Amino acid sequence: MADxxxxxxxxxxxxxxxxxxxxxxxxxxxxxEPEVQYSWSLGPAMSKFLQGxxxxxxxxxxxxxxKRVIVPPRMFCEYCYGPTDEWIELPDTxxxxxxxxxxxxxxxxxxxxxxxxxVVDLDGTPPHHGFMHYFGEMSKDEIKIGMKVKAVWKPExxxxxxxxxxKYFKPL
Amino acid sequence: MCVIGIGHTDFNSMTSDIHWKEFMYEACNKAYxxxxxxxxxxxxxxxxxxxxxxxxxxxxxxxxPDQVGALLRPCCxxxxxxxYGLGTAYMQIMTEYFDIVAVEAHSKVSDLLTYGDIILHAFxxxxxxxxxxxxxxxxxxxxxxxxxxxxxxxxxxxxxxxRIHPYFLAGLEMQHYLKTTxxxxxxxxxxxxxxxxxxxxxxxxxxxxxxxxxxxxxxxxLFKPLKKYDISPNVDGAMCFVLADDKTAKxxxxxxxxxxxxxxxxxxxxxxxxxxxxxxxxxxxKMAYKMAGITEPRKEICVAEVDDRFxxxxxxxxxxxxLARPGEAGQLAEEGALEIDGSMPTNMSGGAIGVxxxxxxxxxxxxxxxxxxxxGHAGKRQVPDVxxxxxxxxxxxxxxxxxxxxxxx
Amino acid sequence: MKEVAVIGAGMTxxxxxxxxxxxxxxxxxxxxxxxxxxxxxxxxxxxVMGSAPDAFDGIHMKGENxxxxxxxxxxxxxxxxxxGGTGVFAPIAGWWHVASGVADICLxxxxxxxxxxxxxxxxxxxxxxxxxxDRPLNPNLIWLFAMEMNRYMNAYNIKKEDIARVAVKNKRNxxxxxxxxxxxPNITVDDVLNSEVMAWPVQRLDVSPxxxxxxxxxxxxxxxxxxxxxxxxxxxxxxxxxxSTMWTNRDLxxxxxxxxxxKMAYKKAGIVNxxxxxxFAEPYDPFDYKELHHxxxxxxCKKGEAPILTREGVTQRDGDLPICPSGGLLGVGNPIAATMxxxxxxxxxxxxxxxxxxxxxxxxxxxxxxxxxxxxxxxTVMVLRRG
Numbered sequence: 006m007a008d009x010x011x012x013x014x015x016x017x018x019x020x021x022x023x024x025x026x027x028x029x030x031x032x033x034x035x036x037x038e039p040e041v042q043y044s045w046s047l048g049p050a051m052s053k054f055l056q057g058x059x060x061x062x063x064x065x066x067x068x069x070x071x072k073r074v075i076v077p078p079r080m081f082c083e084y085c086y087g088p089t090d091e092w093i094e095l096p097d098t099x100x101x102x103x104x105x106x107x108x109x110x111x112x113x114x115x116x117x118x119x120x121x122x123x124v125v126d127l128d129g130t131p132p133h134h135g136f137m138h139y140f141g142e143m144s145k146d147e148i149k150i151g152m153k154v155k156a157v158w159k160p161e162x163x164x165x166x167x168x169x170x171x172k173y174f175k176p177l
Numbered sequence: 178m179c180v181i182g183i184g185h186t187d188f189n190s191m192t193s194d195i196h197w198k199e200f201m202y203e204a205c206n207k208a209y210x211x212x213x214x215x216x217x218x219x220x221x222x223x224x225x226x227x228x229x230x231x232x233x234x235x236x237x238x239x240x241x242p243d244q245v246g247a248l249l250r251p252c253c254x255x256x257x258x259x260x261y262g263l264g265t266a267y268m269q270i271m272t273e274y275f276d277i278v279a280v281e282a283h284s285k286v287s288d289l290l291t292y293g294d295i296i297l298h299a300f301x302x303x304x305x306x307x308x309x310x311x312x313x314x315x316x317x318x319x320x321x322x323x324x325x326x327x328x329x330x331x332x333x334x335x336x337x338x339x340r341i342h343p344y345f346l347a348g349l350e351m352q353h354y355l356k357t358t359x360x361x362x363x364x365x366x367x368x369x370x371x372x373x374x375x376x377x378x379x380x381x382x383x384x385x386x387x388x389x390x391x392x393x394x395x396x397x398x399l400f401k402p403l404k405k406y407d408i409s410p411n412v413d414g415a416m417c418f419v420l421a422d423d424k425t426a427k428x429x430x431x432x433x434x435x436x437x438x439x440x441x442x443x444x445x446x447x448x449x450x451x452x453x454x455x456x457x458x459x460x461x462x463k464m465a466y467k468m469a470g471i472t473e474p475r476k477e478i479c480v481a482e483v484d485d486r487f488x489x490x491x492x493x494x495x496x497x498x499x500l501a502r503p504g505e506a507g508q509l510a511e512e513g514a515l516e517i518d519g520s521m522p523t524n525m526s527g528g529a530i531g532v533x534x535x536x537x538x539x540x541x542x543x544x545x546x547x548x549x550x551x552x553g554h555a556g557k558r559q560v561p562d563v564x565x566x567x568x569x570x571x572x573x574x575x576x577x578x579x580x581x582x583x584x585x586x
Numbered sequence: 587m588k589e590v591a592v593i594g595a596g597m598t599x600x601x602x603x604x605x606x607x608x609x610x611x612x613x614x615x616x617x618x619x620x621x622x623x624x625x626x627x628x629x630x631x632x633x634v635m636g637s638a639p640d641a642f643d644g645i646h647m648k649g650e651n652x653x654x655x656x657x658x659x660x661x662x663x664x665x666x667x668x669x670g671g672t673g674v675f676a677p678i679a680g681w682w683h684v685a686s687g688v689a690d691i692c693l694x695x696x697x698x699x700x701x702x703x704x705x706x707x708x709x710x711x712x713x714x715x716x717x718x719x720d721r722p723l724n725p726n727l728i729w730l731f732a733m734e735m736n737r738y739m740n741a742y743n744i745k746k747e748d749i750a751r752v753a754v755k756n757k758r759n760x761x762x763x764x765x766x767x768x769x770x771p772n773i774t775v776d777d778v779l780n781s782e783v784m785a786w787p788v789q790r791l792d793v794s795p796x797x798x799x800x801x802x803x804x805x806x807x808x809x810x811x812x813x814x815x816x817x818x819x820x821x822x823x824x825x826x827x828x829x830s831t832m833w834t835n836r837d838l839x840x841x842x843x844x845x846x847x848x849k850m851a852y853k854k855a856g857i858v859n860x861x862x863x864x865x866f867a868e869p870y871d872p873f874d875y876k877e878l879h880h881x882x883x884x885x886x887c888k889k890g891e892a893p894i895l896t897r898e899g900v901t902q903r904d905g906d907l908p909i910c911p912s913g914g915l916l917g918v919g920n921p922i923a924a925t926m927x928x929x930x931x932x933x934x935x936x937x938x939x940x941x942x943x944x945x946x947x948x949x950x951x952x953x954x955x956x957x958x959x960x961x962x963x964x965x966t967v968m969v970l971r972r973g
Contacts, residue, residue, distance in 0.1 A: 012942030013622065013935045014927075017764035018614040019599030019606060019799070032605055035303050037644060040294040043233035043717075046287075048196025051718055075835070077719055081202050083243035083830055086209075086217050103740070103838065105732030107785035111724035113708045119786075122729055123736075124834045133837040136719055137733075145786070150740045169722045229667075230646040235639040235713040236669040239960035242828045249846055252828040252964075253675060256649050256665040265664070265679075271686030273587040274824075274854065298646035303607075443653045443663040460660065576650040578663065 050078045053092060059166040061158050063095045065130065074130045097156035098177060099127040099135055106145045121148055125174050141173035153177040178267050179426050179433030180584070181277075182212025182419035183548055188381045188532055190287065192413040197232070197285045202244040204415035205281055209246070212419040213429065214277065216246030220419070221275025223247035225254045226262040226282040226537050230295050233288065245281050245417070257441075258282070258570045259416065259541030260580035264439045266420045276425040283415030284535035292411065296343045300575050305448055344408065346448070346574050348400030351489045353453045355402060358496070360507030362402055365488040366393035367510045369406050372485060372524050375517065376531025378558035383412050383533050407488040412533020416541040418548075434551050437565075437585050438471070440464025444577030455490075457579040458497035458569060465567075465581040466499075474499040478583070480550055480566040481521065482543035485528040486573065491515075494569055495523060498581070517558055525550065525558045540570030540580060547584050589808035590684045591818035592934045592970065594623030597927035600767045600799035600919030603701040608643055611800035612655030612697045615924075619693070619802035620657075623814050630804070631689035633658035635665040636676025636696040638922035641710035643699045656695040656802075669714075670870065671826070671959025672696065673925035674966040678824045680805045681968070685821075690810055694803045698921035700796040707796040714961055716831075728793070732785040734838040734962060735875045739787060741839040742890035744878075746787060750778035751896050752874035753791050753916050759903060760913025762943035765927065767797055767919035778874075794872045797919035801927030803934070819937045822952065822969035823857070825850030829963040844883025844956065847965040851954070852885075855969040860885045864969075865950040866907065866936065868929045870958040871914040880956055881909060883965065908946045911936060929955040933970045 026032050047055065050066065054077050057064030065076035066089045074093055075082065082089050104123030110116050121140040126133055140148060141157065154174035164170040184207025186200060195203075209216045223245050227237045234240060238254040241247065255265050259282035266278040289295060300306045354360060367390055376385035388406065396405040426433040442460035445451050462474070471477045481500055485491035492506035500521055501509055509515055515523040526532055526546035535542055547566035549555045564586055571579035596618025598604070598611050606614065612635075620627070633656050640648045649665030656663070666672065666679045673696060680694035700707040711727040738744065753773070760769035773791070781790040811818045827846035830836060848860070857863045869880035878892035886907060887895055895901055901909035912918060912932040915925055933953040935941040952971045958964065 011940050011945075013595070013940040014597045014618060014764055017597070017599035018618065019601065019604045019611065019765075021599065021601045022603045022605045024603060027603065035307075037298075037302050037306060039298045039644070040291045041230070041233075041298075042290040043288050044290055045233065045717055046193040046196060046285075047718065048194070048199045050199070051196055055718070077832070079243070080196075080199050081206075081244065083246075083248045083832075084217075086206070086215070086246045102834075103733040103737040105729050105736060105785045105788070106783075107726060107729055107732065108782075109726050109728060109784050111712065111726050113706055113726060113728075122723070122725070123733055134835045136834045137723065137725070139723065150736065167722050168719055228647055229640050233713070233717075235641050235710050236667075236960055238668050238828075239714060239963060240716075240831050242963070243831050247828055248830050249827060249843060251826045251847075251850070253679075253826065254667050256647070256667050261664050265682075268682045268686035268688055271587070271688070272682050274850075295646055298644075299650065301651065302644060441662050441664065442660065443650070443658055445659045446650050446653050456660075461662075464662065572647065572650065576647060578650060578653075 050080045054078050055166040058168065058170040059164045061161065063097050063127065065093045065095045067091050067093050076127060076130055077136055095127055095129045099125040099154060101150055101152045101154060102126040102133055102135060103150055104140060104148055119145055121145065125154060138171060139173035142175035178270060179421060179423060179435045180418050180548055181421045181426050181429065181431045181433060182208045183545060184208030184211055185381065185416040185545055186414055188383050188412045188414035190383055190410065190412055192285065192287055198244040200285060200415045201281060201283055204283065205245045205279065205417040208279065208417035208419050212431065214419065216279065220246060220277050220279050222269050222278045223250060223252040224262045224265050224278065224280045226257055226259045227254055228256050228537060230298060231286065231289065231536050245279060258537050258539060258572055258580055260439065260544065260568065260570050260582045261441055263418065263436060263544065263582050264441060264580065267436060267439060270420060270422050277419060277421045279417060279419050281417040282538040282541040284538045285413050286411045286536055287413050293342050296574055300343065343574055345400045347487045348403040350453045351402050351487065354489050354493050358504040358507065360492055363390055363394060364507035364510050365407060365492065366390045368485065368488045368491045369393045369530055371516060372528040372530035375525055375558055376527030378556060379526045379531065382527040382531045384410055384531055385527065403487060409486045409529040409534045412535050414535045414538060414542065416538055416545055434548050435585050436582060438465040438469030438583040439581060441580035448575060451577050455493050455497035457577050458494050461579055461581040462498045465583050469583045478565055478567045479563045480525060480547065480560050481523045482526065482546045483523060483569045484539060484571045485524055485530055486534050488530060491524060491528065498567065498569060517560055522560045525555065525560060540568060543568035543570055544582055551584055551586050587685050588687050590681050590821045591806050591808055591811045592803060593806045593811060593814045594619045594625065594804040595931035595934050596622060596802045597765050597931055598800045600765050600797045600921055602795060602797060604798040608652055608697050608699045609655035611798065612652050612695050615800035615802040616657050616693065616695055619804050623804055625804065625814065627657050630657060630691050630693045632662040632683050632692045634676055634679045634683065634692060634694045635663065636672040636694065636923040636926065637665060638667065638669060638672055638698060639710050641713065642703045642707055644702050652697055657693060668964045668966065669959035670922055671957045671964035671966040672923035673929050674955055674957035674968050675826060676923060676926060677803055677930045677968055678826060678966055680803065681821050681824055684805045684807050690807045692805045694805065695800065696923040696926040697800040698924045699798050700921060701798045726785065728785040728788055730962065731873050732788045735787050735873065737838040738875055738879055744893045746779060747775055748893035748897050749875045749878065750775045752877045753778050755902060756871060756910050756914040756916040759911055759944065760917025763913050763918055766913055766917055767795065769913060769917055788873065792874045794915040794920035797921040799919060799921035799924040801924045801931055803926060803931055817938060819934050819970050819972055822971040823851040823855030824968050826966040833962050840889060841879055841883040841965065843963060844880055844965040845885060847967040848884045851967040851969050861887060864952055864954050866911060866946055866953050867909050868912060868932055868955040869909065870956055871910055871916050872920055874916060876958065877909060880958065884954060884956055904947055911944050911946050925957065929957055930968055937970055937972045
């Protein structure tokens with residue numbers, strides 16, 4: 006029975022192939038590019054948030070029961086499971102909750118000048134509450150958790166109702 | 178094991194005013210209110226039935242907890258039809274870890290612009306996909322349209338111009354079904370007529386229509402013998418059920434609807450060697466009947482909601498489930514036995530033909546109707562004296578998997 | 587509730603690319619698990635598949651594609667999926683099939699073909715982000731972990747050296763594991779600290795790579811376990827918990843969802859003082875700091891204490907609390923769901939005394955395995971015990 010064997014797994018089945026074997030077509034493969042397109046409807050909360058960004062404002066929402074401001078806003082509070090109440094305009098300042106200095110771009114390619122990115126804990130919200138964005142006008146040696154920051158917006162005619170209507174957050 | 182609460186949104190071909198999270202929230206909230214419980218305190222575990230590609234995310238499970246009430250609670254995703262979720266909930270409660278479990282399933286297919294290509298993406302990439310090809314341009318409503326111009330050729334293969342929408346597979350199966358059982362296209366058409374008529378009595382159904390068999394027979398062949406009206410159009414809808422063990426239901430003072438049996442089964446994924454007789458439905462039903470103690474399904478099941486996303490599937494499934502003798506279902510349809518006032522009422526809600534194809538939520542929609550019937554809340558489509566009902570769903574093209582659930586009062 | 591035992595496990599080679607298809611990998615792992623047990627295909631009642639994003643394999647509803655490789659044709663088969671948590675969640679699903687009495691024997695298979703996604707699985711990871719709030723910023727997955735790592739280091743003033751020790755320990759532990767992709771007997775802390783910075787503070791040797799691989803596990807009802815083994819390993823308890831999708835709305839310093847899941851599992855396992863009662867653990871370690879983060883989440887030590895224990899050698903294989911004796915994800919590889927091989931299969935092999943060169947000295951009786959998934963949200967925990 007199996008109890009007699011003491012060395013598991015006893016072997017490792019599987020055939021190792023290199024990236025180069027695939028590129029050089031030394032092994033057989035088949036290729037497919039799917040057509041995958043979505044258009045997610047935003048609903049009232051996200052629509053309001055993005056319209057706010059277009060107007061140069063950060064919009065949050067208030068939950069009466071939990072007595073907390075939520076941003077990005079949503080139509081229900083996940084803590085008490087009740088509907089949320091009034092829209093609130095928030096200041097566009099906050100502190101750096103956490104950050105990273107990235108030498109990789111979105112496709113994992115190496116870049117020379119690092120991207121500074123992180124989470125901004127927005128003023129007027131509960132602790133550790135905000136959204137992700139870039140940081141700018143600071144060097145990688147200056148950036149610190151707890152640093153006070155302020156949003157730098159795109160000019161009004163360039164804003165389109167997206168999180169990128171804010172260019173980055175700069176030191177206050 | 179019983180269902181103590183149900184909730185659902187309206188079913189619509191487009192829901193562009195609502196975010197999928199708000200959609201799920203609506204369905205779940207209604208279910209919790211129906212059950213009279215607080216999800217943040219009373220529900221032990223949450224289950225979602227979803228597949229990534231329907232939603233457009235690499236890991237849909239991430240986007241689930243907040244709107245179903247599962248923040249910092251046990252929550253999981255089952256990649257299957259809603260009925261698989263019900264079976265999972267049953268098992269979770271039987272482990273005695275939880276008293277109350279919520280199951281959610283939804284379809285927001287209107288957010289998906291390339292529906293046909295995603296179905297194709299489920300085909301075996303080596304053997305089956307090259308036979309078909311990307312054909313569908315972004316298209317709301319979900320009815321496959323034969324393309325006016327040739328689609329672009331596949332990268333890396335020869336410039337073949339012949340492409341067919343993946344629904345051809347259903348056409349193949351229908352051909353086989355009609356030949357082996359002697360069912361006629363007219364009999365399948367009568368299923369369409371019945372279901373679209375039933376949908377008039379269903380407030381949330383989106384595709385009701387007054388058709389005759391001739392109307393259906395005159396609709397164009399898309400995948401002969403499948404005609405345009407034989408195919409159910411896509412729809413958005415969300416549903417949530419709350420399940421509990423019998424004791425908890427009693428303590429809450431709720432009159433339960435019992436989930437007395439369920440089963441699921443998967444046939445081989447290889448299209449070439451898989452039979453076309455809905456074996457998965459036979460085996461799943463066998464498991465469910467055994468659990469529910471049913472020996473003569475034809476006599477003991479009062480109403481049935483079976484997967485009819487293609488009209489002939491309703492007949493095929495009825496036979497596979499033992500609710501009609503092999504080859505008999507077509508005759509039952511013709512005679513009106515499957516009508517609401519017939520001897521084997523089937524798809525009283527309008528089925529997928531009348532309500533719409535709601536992807537993984539199809540099974541839940543069928544279960545929703547059975548439970549509504551058992552509760553006596555089905556209004557104009559109520560079948561009198563319903564004691565036991567069966568809901569069945571299939572995981573759609575190109576799979577050979579399906580599940581069955583049996584409910585009783 | 588029925589008591590459930592693990593009676594067999596299997597695992598394939600883990601590499602960046604394997605020639606086998608997903609079906610074939612599932613078959614290889616299942617075959618090994620069946621050999622371990624001596625069980626026949628017809629004795630398996632039901633099958634659970636665990637597999638992470640369909641986008642890697644390039645097949646929608648990929649669970650359906652893997653039915654034949656997982657000995658599931660004609661059987662009840664279901665796929666569960668919790669992102670990275672699947673490695674321990676699929677066994678949990680297998681467990682509840684048997685514990686509920688619905689099945690007597692349940693096979694769990696986890697498969698991953700990350701290599702199918704071209705040019706790099708990173709592309710599939712672009713779609714885990716919220717399309718409105720995160721994707722327009724063109725994020726890279728590494729950013730997420732870098733941000734959490736930074737927060738964790740900052741909160742407890744942890745030095746990079748102590749975190750690097752975890753990578754060194756695990757890559758060395760993996761030497762002798764036949765499936766290991768990144769075993770390295772000579773790696774040092776300096777190697778890790780000098781490796782290329784990807785997204786500070788994450789460096790190349792802090793990260794586990796994408797891999798192809800599969801693993802399988804067989805669960806059995808206690809009433810019939812004597813047919814297969816005289817020394818069964820039982821599931822003591824399971825737990826799982828999920829936190830909010832909105833990861834920017836919570837403090838990343840402590841994984842409260844891991845603690846919740848652990849508490850659920852420990853309660854059922856009758857464990858009151860995990861730091862003393864757990865003999866060894868396999869927390870999820872896709873990044874070196876995650877092992878520390880999860881040790882604290884699993885309540886195996888106080889908050890901020892994990893790096894100290896690592897520095898003192900407590901978490902080595904011959905220490906008081908061996909952590910990741912298999913070599914973890916950092917040493918063996920990270921085929922998302924198939925990490926069940928290092929997390930739960932390893933617990934089983936260690937408790938059954940079958941871990942060969944990786945065997946922990948002494949007489950381990952209780953082990954805990956944990957996986958972490960979704961967008962830093964999901965924790966799945968399983969406690970296995972001997973006898």
